[in-house]
Amino acid sequence: MALPAAAATIVEHTFVVSQMNMTHLCKETVLTVVNGQFPGPMLEVTEGDSVVINVVNMSPYNITIHWHGVKQRLSCWSDGVPMITQCPIRPGHNFTYQFKVDGQEGTLWWHAHVGCLRATLHGALIIRPRHGAASYPFPKPHREIPIVIGEWWETDLVQLERSLTHGDFDYYPSAATLNGKLGDLYDCSGAMEEGYVLEVESDKTYLLRFINAALLSEYYLKIAGHKFTVVAADANYVNPYTTDVIAIAPGETVDALLVADAPPGRYYMVALANQPTIINPPPPKTITRGIVQYKSSNGAMGVRRSPSYEEEQAPSNDVPLPAMAPEMPGLHDMVTSFDFHGNLTGLRHSRGPSVPTHVDERLFITLSAGSICRQGKSCARTDTETIIVVTMNNVSFQHPMDARTSLLEAHYNYHGSDWGGDMDLDTLPDRPPMPFNFTDRALIPYGPKEERLEPTEKATTARRFRHGSTVEVVFQNTAVMQTDYNPMHLHGHNMFVVAQGLGNYDAARDVAQYNLVNPPVRNTVLVPSLGWAAVRFVANNPGMYIGIYSLHPQYNNF
Template sequence: MKWRSLPAGTVAIATGVIFFLSAIGAPGAPAAMASVVEHTFVVRQVKMTHLCKETLATVVNGQFPGPAIEVTEGDSVTVHVVNQSPYNLTIHWHGVKQRLNCWADGVPMITQCPILPNQNFTYRFNVAGQEGTLWWHAHVSFLRASVHGALIIRPRRGASSYPFPKPYKEVPIIIGEWWDMDLLKADWGIQQHVIDPYFNASTINGKLGDLYSCSGAVEDGYLLDVEPGRTYLLRIINAALFAEYYLKIAGHKFTVVAADANYVSPYTTDVIAIAPGETMDALLVADADPGRYYMVALPNQSPLPDPQGPTLITRGIVQYSNKQRAADGGGRPSSDIAVSPEMPDQHDMITSFYFHGNLTGLHHPQHLEVPKHVDERLFITLGLGSICRGGQSSCKRSENNESVDVATMNNFSYQQPAVATPLLELHYYNTDNCVLSMLQELPDKPPRVFNYTDPALILPGPKEAKLEPTSKATIARRFRQGAVVEVVFQGTAILSSESNPMHLHGHDMFVLAQGEGNYDATRDVPRYNLVNPAVKNTVFVPRLGWVAVRFIADNPGIWYMHCHFEFHVSMGMVALFIVEDGSTVDTFLPAPPADFPTCGHDHNVMSNEFYPI
């Protein structure tokens, strides 16, 4: 892969970001207003020390989290990725719709060849028709734990056009995890069910916070300075692999105004629930007594008998500026001891259920109407199962070493196809017979009906044993161009009762309803919100519950649909949604870029050393 020469007229600046006027613009906007925003991402391993241990961390430009990409609606983005790490990797632009541009979606061996070590690749895409907070991350193995960053899209007309009070400042808040083990080894251990890896600390903007220490010295925490009376727009991202988080700031409330780069009706709350993959935009008014207040992020988890991990809380400080505090005199606390919020219990899942249920869409110029007619309906159960090791047809199960636990959708666990050319290229060049021979159709419903949320299924036993065996295949579902698809995701209790944040690439979804227990169409369809549902790219399926969504399959290509808990991805909770071409230019996938690379032969692109199979 060769470096592309930069376009004539570009001017490099010290930060590595390049802006220039372009003829590319948002629909209806003057062409000269749009820019090309250009970055270079150098991915390499650097030594970082936390918790008294030096760790080789894979990061972008030496930063954890990586650099933020800040653009305006309608801009084009060019990112040169230079891979100086020892791993194959790709970058996924999470939530960017990639309209007619599936080639830039960044899924290895689906949309592109992985970027090999010591090679480079350039992504080009636009952000027309989108506003808000998105993010980018590695889409290979567990590497997104350290290879990620914010992608912020501001309105073309400026901050004054926000459908909420103009904030004084905008502040990215990235919740993540610190791992002191090799991330590829963690992924392999999950797949093979031979180790049970877990992160070492939670982070806010890469900082572990003062709940963690090394030889008595506390770790640095994130510090947000605020001025009394000012309004701050927090752009909150959950980049963690393993947990949904509760976020609170003592003495303050949030007004949630957007989720997944879609505006929502303003919702005031003292706690934000945010699952891996989700983004939330929330207004914070600095209206408390001047002082210091803890910002706390707590990972929640399903209660026993589900497996339990350590409760790794992290916290930063919201601090009223020293100047303002001094001027305020007796109005501030007599000490600098920070005030702590009262957090939900780590096993409290109902707070998340109500938080997500209270999000509704906001009517504004870009608001889309919910399609009333449905062309296809899918009922997809999400859970765990097992397959026999070594391809055997029979084996002992129930967590026996003869079997391997897998994650499933309608009793199928996804298997990466053994191909030398990405599936999107095979699909585009009319070699669909080849593609079809490798794919197993994702069925409309699970193979059997049962009490999906029966708690007795969590532990091995007679009921569970009948449901545990599953199949491994490259599961996919084809949709005609423009089809309206309704999906009900049903959580199950098989071997685990965990929730599932389900992310669909290339499309947004209308979140029509959610519920606890088993979905019942007769009871639940009349409760659908067809007027102002929240619009999301990552929908949170509650523990032992369900969520109903609707989307329009109008973006041709092959798109990943998967859980955003990384252990579920590694275990196979993935399906491919294939959207066929239409008959017009704006419904037909263009050819790949002229310099789109082919997969090299100097490394086996399907090798476990670089890419999980």
């Protein structure tokens, strides 16, 4: 007998954005947060609910909030992208976001969409099924736990954004975090930092909702002595996939079942940032760990009792069991990430979308680095006159110059007949201006070989798509002055990830390997280091959205 559906409701919250002091690593740092929390408050809604969030900006910075992965069907005004869908919320002002969560269920998240402030302004967004946990396409878990992977920055995040804008990428976080805690790999004057603790009971199943809210890095996550069964990614179900490691890039979410089937004890949960680029001097290793701790039959949590001389004698103090640590992938191991993402396939069910087989528009987009003059014109690199930027098809995005009107407002005010008034938008090119061996490692260091590929330009670019058209995009990472992977995010839509590969994309060879049966459906797709990824999406959500862009802050191109 079918369970009755829960009635749709209006979920209302107030987000007060303010600053607070928090001390870690013996240093007091000023954080910009929501409601005094790091990470911020978790939003829990049910599919079909309407959401109303009143954001009150008591911080000294302009703020917007993006609801990462929410399709914003006919509510693109609430997508939360400064100067694209709204003007920023100024200090001392407020703005109300209103949207409905139709046709989606699973783990998403929200974050600031201004500069690098998302490093502290973020939280989980959980959409539960309309018919409850009984409708999950996997066994109902005993508990559901969000685990937010983040980074602890002692650098001023607003200054960090300015530095990245001017081509200075030599900044790194001081630590990684699990649910806001640094863990016992870090200490302050010899006192260990507090770590996240997950308490479990033997033979129970837990649904772990992983979110990577970090600014820079993909993370490998393992729990010693345990395996995961991955069941969803980016709020889309996948065919169950068993693994001992989760690979999760910035912006991605992964839902995984954990069965507490190890001998009772304490086990480290470790998150390690991988580094695709080997440079000299090397950047600091970013890692954190928490504890998975079994609850024993007598209620004690992962402790060993010392024996007593007589039965009636009181037991001695509890002694914590040592924790088992997992063996982590290598710091520069990219194969584990490539395999993890390649092994995910979409779970086909009645509520899922069908894979588009006909394509109306095709884009081939290179993700590269280049140099521009400080005035924004194309020029060869010099030590003082140029800035290193990153590009899509040799164009680095320039925010609209008119700070009074968002692109969406201008578009509607001019009835869609033009991009809007004096806002001059260029069309993002279908392909790069010149072909070359995109993954030639000789292009990584500065030198004569990459010099001819450096000159680039800044422009406010956009693409128009006819409603209902199917778009295929092939993202090609390049080796021009970098070897980064790129997590590419699309607002307002999901993407079918039909293929990924290493090296240069070759349509004559690679189209044959497209998965048009059950590809994973994502809102964020990781383009491998020195590799490529092919996606398809249907442009079926009217409005003006931020397009496909990288979640690396220095790669914020539209």
